Amino acid sequence: MKREPMVFAVAGMVFGFVLGYMVASWDSGPRAVPAPAAVTAPASGAAPAAHGAPASALDPNEVKALESLAARDRSSLAARIELGNLLMDHSRFDEAARWYREALALEPRQPDVLVDLGACLVNGGKAAEGLVEFEKALKQDPSHKKALFNKGIALMETGETAAAVVVWEGLLKRFPDDPQLQGLRMQIERVKGGRAS
Numbered sequence: 001m002k003r004e005p006m007v008f009a010v011a012g013m014v015f016g017f018v019l020g021y022m023v024a025s026w027d028s029g030p031r032a033v034p035a036p037a038a039v040t041a042p043a044s045g046a047a048p049a050a051h052g053a054p055a056s057a058l059d060p061n062e063v064k065a066l067e068s069l070a071a072r073d074r075s076s077l078a079a080r081i082e083l084g085n086l087l088m089d090h091s092r093f094d095e096a097a098r099w100y101r102e103a104l105a106l107e108p109r110q111p112d113v114l115v116d117l118g119a120c121l122v123n124g125g126k127a128a129e130g131l132v133e134f135e136k137a138l139k140q141d142p143s144h145k146k147a148l149f150n151k152g153i154a155l156m157e158t159g160e161t162a163a164a165v166v167v168w169e170g171l172l173k174r175f176p177d178d179p180q181l182q183g184l185r186m187q188i189e190r191v192k193g194g195r196a197s
Contacts, residue, residue, distance in 0.1 A: 058090040070102075077106050081113060088116065093124030111137040115147045122150065127157030143174055149184075156191075165191055 063086065070079040080103035088096035100117035104110060118133030131154040137147040148171040155164035168188050175181055 058086070058092070062086065070099075075106060077103050077110075080106070081116075084113075084116060084120070088120050088123075091123070093120045096120045097124070109140060111140040111144050111147065114140070115144065115150060118147070118154065119150055122154050122157060127154045130154045131158065145171065145175060145178070145180075148174075149181075161191060 063083070066079050066083045066086065070076055070083060073079065080099045084096045084099035084103065086096075087093075087099065097117055097120045100113055100120060103113050104117065107113075114133045114137035118130040118137065121127070121130035121133060131151060134147045134151040134154060137144050138151070141147070148167055152164040152167040152171070155161070155167060165188055168184055172181060172185060172188075
């Protein structure tokens with residue numbers, strides 16, 4: 001079952017809330033803004049997920065089993081990606097980033113894993129580092145939808161609002177009829193309106 005539409009719906013709601021908050025805050029001067037929930041890409045057949053709101057508690061036995069597999073099979077890309085996904089799903093961003101980096105050390109041409117690492121970094125408050133990962137993913141796949149979407153989030157988080165709008169407008173031009181991006185046009189207008197005031 002493909003859960004990508006649900007992921008974009010959840011991410012869109014979170015993104016809309018964060019952007020709305022940011023736009024409202026710009027009128028009264030800069031304030032600290034919570035990091036948005038960046039969207040991750042499917043990696044090695046895994047379903048995509050919006051991270052930050054786990055469906056259930058982290059099962060330490062599942063973590064141990066995957067860590068054991070990764071230790072036994074140093075070439076297991078899948079175990080490292082699965083560990084990254086599992087840990088990020090439970091907001092353990094630094095630990096997840098470690099496993100994504102290990103996966104990329106084994107196979108660097110993984111744009112989905114680069115997006116997951118970038119989303120992990122953004123959600124962990126390291127938007128500038130996340131932006132670097134999204135750029136790497138886009139070098140490998142220039143039309144990677146989630147890399148473009150998340151690049152905009154990272155740019156917003158680093159204060160590069162105009163650049164974020166340009167990225168998102170380009171995303172909408174590439175995928176004009178994509179139902180997962182319907183709310184993005186309205187968010188762009190909110191950002192533009194907030195910037196202009």
